[in-house]
Amino acid sequence: MNTGLPDMPADACDCHIHIYDLERYPIAQTSPVSPPHAPWESHLKQREALGIARSIIVQAMGYGFDNQCTLDALASAKGSAKAIIALMPDTPEHELARLANAGVVGVRFMMVPNSGNIMTWDMLSPMAEQIASFGWNINLQLDGRQLPDYESMLIEQPCPIVIDHVGKFLEPVTLSHPGFGSLRRLLDTGRFWVKLSAVYETSKIGAPNYEDVGCLAFALAHAYPERCLWASNWPHPTQTVRPNDAGLLDLLMQWAPSTDVRNKILSANPAQLYRFE
Numbered sequence: 058m059n060t061g062l063p064d065m066p067a068d069a070c071d072c073h074i075h076i077y078d079l080e081r082y083p084i085a086q087t088s089p090v091s092p093p094h095a096p097w098e099s100h101l102k103q104r105e106a107l108g109i110a111r112s113i114i115v116q117a118m119g120y121g122f123d124n125q126c127t128l129d130a131l132a133s134a135k136g137s138a139k140a141i142i143a144l145m146p147d148t149p150e151h152e153l154a155r156l157a158n159a160g161v162v163g164v165r166f167m168m169v170p171n172s173g174n175i176m177t178w179d180m181l182s183p184m185a186e187q188i189a190s191f192g193w194n195i196n197l198q199l200d201g202r203q204l205p206d207y208e209s210m211l212i213e214q215p216c217p218i219v220i221d222h223v224g225k226f227l228e229p230v231t232l233s234h235p236g237f238g239s240l241r242r243l244l245d246t247g248r249f250w251v252k253l254s255a256v257y258e259t260s261k262i263g264a265p266n267y268e269d270v271g272c273l274a275f276a277l278a279h280a281y282p283e284r285c286l287w288a289s290n291w292p293h294p295t296q297t298v299r300p301n302d303a304g305l306l307d308l309l310m311q312w313a314p315s316t317d318v319r320n321k322i323l324s325a326n327p328a329q330l331y332r333f334e
């Protein structure tokens with residue numbers, strides 16, 4: 058194991074990875090990113106190097122509503138992964154049941170501008186109603202500065218909602234920013250989760266510690282240890298220079314120096330949310 062994290066729990070989970078099997082499933086030319094070839098087998102090597110046992114495969118937006126690459130990887134995982142997919146509202150209930158049996162646990166809403174968006178805000182409430190009885194979650198990525206605009210609508214939803222990438226504030230904000238305050242109020246409800254991940258995407262300070270975004274992750278890990286998840290965002294499809302995954306995991310030591318808190322973030326929280334056996 059290459060990471061310097063001590064006391065990694067045996068069932069640690071990387072809660073946000075993408076699979077790009079470009080040989081079997083080429084990305085459309087219109088995709089806003091040019092990802093690397095990153096099949097399930099490559100992720101297994103990355104996972105082993107980090108000491109990770111479980112994964113959440115998040116549908117890559119370059120594949121649109123075609124979830125087959127994600128579902129094939131899910132089948133290859135043999136129970137060690139769950140999946141977040143793209144889905145049209147009004148999908149028949151028997152199809153939702155089939156997907157649930159395969160290990161699907163949520164639907165992705167990518168709402169960051171110019172990110173290959175295929176879902177719309179008016180789809181979110183109908184989708185939440187459809188998936189609530191299956192115990193699925195909405196995986197939401199947006200510019201966190203917009204959270205105050207959507208806070209009341211999000212609170213009304215009947216299913217859990219997971220906020221990506223420390224809120225994904227496209228411009229780093231302070232702890233007193235209204236958007237971060239909105240994120241905290243959502244977490245206060247006990248029905249929202251946040252991923253401590255992809256700080257490199259929005260940091261202006263940069264590696265190795267990404268302090269301008271890391272300060273938010275630190276505050277969240279200390280105030281909401283039961284609502285935080287960790288993720289690598291492998292294989293970092295938007296980055297021309299890809300960050301070191303072990304270094305990203307080591308950041309969790311700074312944000313959550315307590316072993317008990319790290320075990321919640323890496324193991325207990327994802328086991329609860331994603332319903333691992």
